[in-house]
Amino acid sequence: MTLEQLKQDVRNVPDFPKPGIQFKDITTIISNADELRYMRDCLSDMYRDKGITKVVGIESRGFILASAIAVELGAGFVPIRKHNKLPAETIEVSYQKEYGTDTIQIHKDALTPDDVVLIHDDILATGGSMLAAVELVKKLGVKNIYVNCLIELEGLNGKRFLAEHGVDCDCLIGIEVDE
Ligand code: AMP
Numbered sequence: 001m002t003l004e005q006l007k008q009d010v011r012n013v014p015d016f017p018k019p020g021i022q023f024k025d026i027t028t029i030i031s032n033a034d035e036l037r038y039m040r041d042c043l044s045d046m047y048r049d050k051g052i053t054k055v056v057g058i059e060s061r062g063f064i065l066a067s068a069i070a071v072e073l074g075a076g077f078v079p080i081r082k083h084n085k086l087p088a089e090t091i092e093v094s095y096q097k098e099y100g101t102d103t104i105q106i107h108k109d110a111l112t113p114d115d116v117v118l119i120h121d122d123i124l125a126t127g128g129s130m131l132a133a134v135e136l137v138k139k140l141g142v143k144n145i146y147v148n149c150l151i152e153l154e155g156l157n158g159k160r161f162l163a164e165h166g167v168d169c170d171c172l173i174g175i176e177v178d179e
Pocket of ligand 1: 021022153
């Protein structure tokens, strides 16, 4: 298995969910047992010596690999969800999207300041959702935060946007946004 193979197997769906969007569909690679294991191993290998105690996944496609990485690293899994989906007491962050704002939440008791956290999402586009997720985790007092995504959509400058806010994001593969 190679990263190039993985990249080839991500399905591009034009005009989903609306005209002009090139949707990167990861269902084609998570349904392949070898590719699923390979992604879990590559994404975990970057953090084996970091003492990660919790892997935080961003709803909803971020949940898939975040939980696999958590098991691999011997860490727990914590979800960040959209507004009003989590049942217990939450804290939240709102952020600007292309159209309107979005609010994400995390359970107030999900993390403690001494946790070492890895935040994972499937795709880094503009970086807005990842920055909001970092802010949310910081609100719980966590100081040690690592960030990764499976795919960086190149050409949208998400990594640069995050870097400008002091966030270093590791991505396993890069795909041109219009590819
Ligand atoms: P952003 O906040 O712009 O970085 O957007 C990242 C979020 O939107 C991730 O949760 C992605 O799953 C989703 N996303 C953005 N663009 C795409 C795309 N072209 N294909 C699939 N998912 C996308």
